Amino acid sequence: MPCPVTESPHRPALGIGCGAWPGSSLLIFMQLHNDASVLVRPGPEAAFLAKMARRGGGGDGAGCTVAECAVERREIQEGLSPNHLKKAKLMFFFTRYPSSNMLKMFFSDVKFNRCITSQLIKWFSNFREFYYIQMEKFARQAINEGVTAVDELTVGRDAELFRALNMHYNKANDFEVPDRFIEVSQVTLREFFNAIVAGKDADPSWKKAIYKVICKLDSEVPDTFKSPNCLQELLHD
Template sequence: MAQKSPVQGATVLTVEHLRKSKLIFLWLRYPVRRELETFFPEIHFNSKSIEQMRKWFSNFREFFYIQAEKIARQIGCTVPLISVDEILIHTDSSVMSVDFRKFFDPLTILEEFPAWFIASFQCCVRAFYEVITSDRDGQDGWKKPIYKMVANRDDHNVPDWIVNSSCVGRNLTEIVSLETNMSVLSVSPADDSNFSTTYCSVM
């Protein structure tokens, strides 16, 4: 008697996959297919599902960049020109505590953002501010160096509690509440010597 073929993974993405994707975005703004397949082992990716996943991350990035540019332009309009080093984003900044928490709904169950995400967003704001205040924002493709800078700052060490496939069939809120080590998320960029302003150059 012939053996049955192994059951293939699902091809339909659910709201829990969307929520998990939002958490992954805090570490990776530009995940590649190989990484997505690792993060979602229960999904048998086909052209439709991988396109949907890419669309999600594209939407996340769009929101990320819109917020960064908005803040940069607000700073440029409301205060005299300042050094980019004076632009600081903290976990309790309104963009983090209100805008991002509203958009990335799983964050309502996290005490703080990952420090590297805050640092990446801060550098993005600084990069936009530097280009805008030097009147280079009218040039063709002026945002591309900023996109490249953000991509280069991706942290590919997504925590195991996110990658862990045990969240399949379980409520993501429950998984995060049980398995997140909050101390890992509480580092302030200002206190970490690894956060260098040299990353903010768009030249």
């Protein structure tokens, strides 16, 4: 049976072949990425292993052997769970641009290797992409509705923009979103509004200036998130 493909028009591919996820492993992987943001492309395991074997390593610059890459692929299945994905989404309310060292600190129950680090970084990249797409969408919508002053744009817990974001990162609505995230969302929305009104979107790289502003607005992630069982402590009934 051909491998199912789910594709989003605005998300980059993960670049992981379905051939590497036979049977129940594929099901686990699809559950782990249980939204339309993920593209899974069919491809043989051999192609993945060859690619990984050619890839340079970490600090020593050495590539992994085929056997090592196979072990790394297996550890992704064993090391990352749907709970890790949910935890990462909740962390996004505090940090949009986590470093790899931060991820290792907050996912201490995961045995890290290049593949797992890359996958976690990819999650946050996907989170950011959805976030910025929503910001541009609502900024253009406001302009089309006749908004001319940036001060007219506000984001609150009852705003449609906030509801869209909360539904994506906190679908069960069982986590209290911090006020700081709402403040950052308002700043982001206004940055997009000002850039579009000024015609900066004519430049293909116009969003980079916004990214530089937003990356400085990360806040500290609560220490509670360092616990492997943090979801039990953080989520309310």
